[in-house]
Amino acid sequence: MTLHAPLAIEATGLVKTYGDTTAVAGIDLAVPPGVVYGVLGPNGAGKTTTIRMLATLIRPDAGSARVLGHDVVTEADAVRAQVSLTGQLASVDEELTGRENLVLLGRLLGLSRAGARARADELLEAFGIAAAAGKLVKHYSGGMRRRLDIAASIVVTPRLMFLDEPTTGLDPRSRNHVWEIARALVAEGTTILLCTQYLEEADQLADGIAVIDRGTVIAEGTPAQLKASVGSGGLRVRLLDAERRPEAAALLERAVGPVTLEADPAGLTAQCPDSARAATGVGELARTGIGIAEFALDQPSLDEVFLALTGHAAEVPPPAATLEEQPS
Amino acid sequence: MSAATTAPDAADTAAVRRAIASTARPPRPGPLSTALTFGWRGMLKVKHVPEQLMDVTLTPVMFLLMFTYLFGGAIAGSTSAYLDYTLPGLLVMSVLFTTVYAGVSLNTDLTKGVVDRFRSLPIWRPAPLLGSLLGDSVRYVIAGTVIIVVGVLLGYRPDAGVAGAVAALALVVVFSFGLSWVFSVLGLLLRSPNAVMNAGFTGIFPLTFLSNVFVDPATLPGPLQAFVDVNLISILATACRSLMDGTPDVGAIVVSLLVAAGLAAVFLPLTTRLYRSR
Numbered sequence: 001m002t003l004h005a006p007l008a009i010e011a012t013g014l015v016k017t018y019g020d021t022t023a024v025a026g027i028d029l030a031v032p033p034g035v036v037y038g039v040l041g042p043n044g045a046g047k048t049t050t051i052r053m054l055a056t057l058i059r060p061d062a063g064s065a066r067v068l069g070h071d072v073v074t075e076a077d078a079v080r081a082q083v084s085l086t087g088q089l090a091s092v093d094e095e096l097t098g099r100e101n102l103v104l105l106g107r108l109l110g111l112s113r114a115g116a117r118a119r120a121d122e123l124l125e126a127f128g129i130a131a132a133a134g135k136l137v138k139h140y141s142g143g144m145r146r147r148l149d150i151a152a153s154i155v156v157t158p159r160l161m162f163l164d165e166p167t168t169g170l171d172p173r174s175r176n177h178v179w180e181i182a183r184a185l186v187a188e189g190t191t192i193l194l195c196t197q198y199l200e201e202a203d204q205l206a207d208g209i210a211v212i213d214r215g216t217v218i219a220e221g222t223p224a225q226l227k228a229s230v231g232s233g234g235l236r237v238r239l240l241d242a243e244r245r246p247e248a249a250a251l252l253e254r255a256v257g258p259v260t261l262e263a264d265p266a267g268l269t270a271q272c273p274d275s276a277r278a279a280t281g282v283g284e285l286a287r288t289g290i291g292i293a294e295f296a297l298d299q300p301s302l303d304e305v306f307l308a309l310t311g312h313a314a315e316v317p318p319p320a321a322t323l324e325e326q327p328s
Numbered sequence: 329m330s331a332a333t334t335a336p337d338a339a340d341t342a343a344v345r346r347a348i349a350s351t352a353r354p355p356r357p358g359p360l361s362t363a364l365t366f367g368w369r370g371m372l373k374v375k376h377v378p379e380q381l382m383d384v385t386l387t388p389v390m391f392l393l394m395f396t397y398l399f400g401g402a403i404a405g406s407t408s409a410y411l412d413y414t415l416p417g418l419l420v421m422s423v424l425f426t427t428v429y430a431g432v433s434l435n436t437d438l439t440k441g442v443v444d445r446f447r448s449l450p451i452w453r454p455a456p457l458l459g460s461l462l463g464d465s466v467r468y469v470i471a472g473t474v475i476i477v478v479g480v481l482l483g484y485r486p487d488a489g490v491a492g493a494v495a496a497l498a499l500v501v502v503f504s505f506g507l508s509w510v511f512s513v514l515g516l517l518l519r520s521p522n523a524v525m526n527a528g529f530t531g532i533f534p535l536t537f538l539s540n541v542f543v544d545p546a547t548l549p550g551p552l553q554a555f556v557d558v559n560l561i562s563i564l565a566t567a568c569r570s571l572m573d574g575t576p577d578v579g580a581i582v583v584s585l586l587v588a589a590g591l592a593a594v595f596l597p598l599t600t601r602l603y604r605s606r
Binding site for chain 2: 055056057072077078080081083085086088089090092093094095096097099100104105107108109110111112115119122123125126127128136149152154155156157177181184185187188190301
């Protein structure tokens with residue numbers, strides 16, 4: 001127990017079952033305020049169910065959780081007054097215009113009629129959807145829809161935001177915009193619980209990560225800690241002369257660790273427990289007179305972390321399929 | 329207003345940051361104000377999704393034309409006599425068909441995740457349901473008015489004049505408030521908006537035909553006649569006919585109102601309970 005600022009989220013032993021399926025089998029979470037905290041896991045791991053419990057949408061069958069100091073069951077309204085949801089968790093209304101959606105939420109949150117309109121216009125402008133403000137949301141592009149979604153969740157700036165799969169199906173440019181917005185929110189003091197199956201996204205944004213699989217937290221820590229826990233990275237080398245690769249492979253195998261050859265005929269990677277051993281390997285190559293075009297020490301990716309922790313790869317749906325689901 | 333360097337279709341991070349920093353949480357709105365806001369949403373739906381209204385309005389108009397001109401003469405001796413008989417019944421059919429959409433739109437909100445958005449807000453819980461009644465009632469009035477106007481264009485003249493027509497329309501709309509909660513429950517239980525529509529019409533379509541909307545039950549075989557006589561749609565149609573003819577059938581009117589109240593008493597609490605737990 002620490003005596004620091006109260007936790008933004010504190011969950012103990014959360015359980016949720018549906019019939020004989022256990023969606024969440026006892027999850028503990030401790031999220032400090034003012035950070036992006038990633039909840040990472042494959043489809044069906046229990047991420048969404050966990051977040052729905054934290055956001056007061058469903059009641060836990062067992063365990064308890066406090067969000068911003070309030071119990072999610074007995075003080076649900078106090079929780080609701082400080083959090084907002086995005087994505088699959090809480091959708092905007094496709095049969096209204098973007099502007100109407102924002103005005104509606106403004107009114108429901110207690111803004112005056114004029115106040116709600118002014119806020120809607122401010123957000124539409126800031127999120128680059130002013131030109132489509134009067135169009136029905138079902139005609140929006142995927143990226144526009146996602147921005148409106150986030151705009152809708154900051155009509156009144158929340159102290160905690162549940163950001164659910166915010167970039168699924170987005171092109172890299174739109175994805176970067178969403179990430180910038182998330183960073184801006186954190187800079188203003190909002191805590192973000194980021195739910196994602198993209199390891200890169202968690203790596204980019206999150207200060208802390210909980211990896212969830214089959215309804216339990218199987219690992220927790222900073223992205224760097226998680227990577228370190230899996231151990232070795234790799235020494236990646238590209239030779240000046242592809243002809244000498246077999247020779248270099250034999251040498252690195254001896255000096256560093258198991259070698260894999262890359263598709264690039266001059267490239268190879270040696271598994272490497274620490275940077276000292278990598279330095280030795282590079283030194284040996286130089287001494288033998290094998291020219292090096294470039295070399296780098298790779299940390300294991302979170303993909304590898306995930307594979308190592310769960311024994312199966314992260315299942316990432318093809319982004320194209322998600323895009324096609326966007327309303328036409 | 330925003331930085332000129334930003335592409336028009338992208339978020340302007342500086343402006344987003346200002347927008348994030350600029351709000352203080354306003355006081356929570358009252359229950360009435362919240363329900364009225366949802367009422368406004370209901371009205372916007374009528375404007376943006378006119379297809380729903382077209383579907384339910386055109387079917388009764390089609391039946392009106394078909395029955396009056398194809399069968400009217402054979403059933404009632406002349407098309408104008410048949411129109412006199414059937415128009416109040418078609419008013420009932422037209423408005424009751426529209427009530428199915430209360431369930432369809434609730435299910436749409438549910439499957440699209442809009443309900444979750446509302447449930448995540450610190451608002452008075454029943455407000456979304458009560459507010460949607462306002463939009464629904466506009467649909468009921470439009471559907472009912474269309475059928476009456478088409479009837480008048482074809483030569484229908486209610487004996488009780490405009491007052492009779494308005495009274496009949498009001499009765500059907502009040503009855504629909506009760507019935508719509510049945511479809512709201514279906515909307516919360518079934519998987520998709522289409523399933524709600526199918527289940528709704530599978531129920532209401534045969535009930536409409538096995539009533540006195542289209543034919544006088546005097547010619548029906550005994551058991552069928554017995555069913556038609558106790559069918560609520562018959563009773564409501566009889567009440568409307570009596571109001572439009574200027575000879576109010578108090579019994580039928582009272583039964584219709586009591587049934588509406590009964591349906592609401594059972595299905596409204598059921599709806600709010602399901603809405604909370606889904």
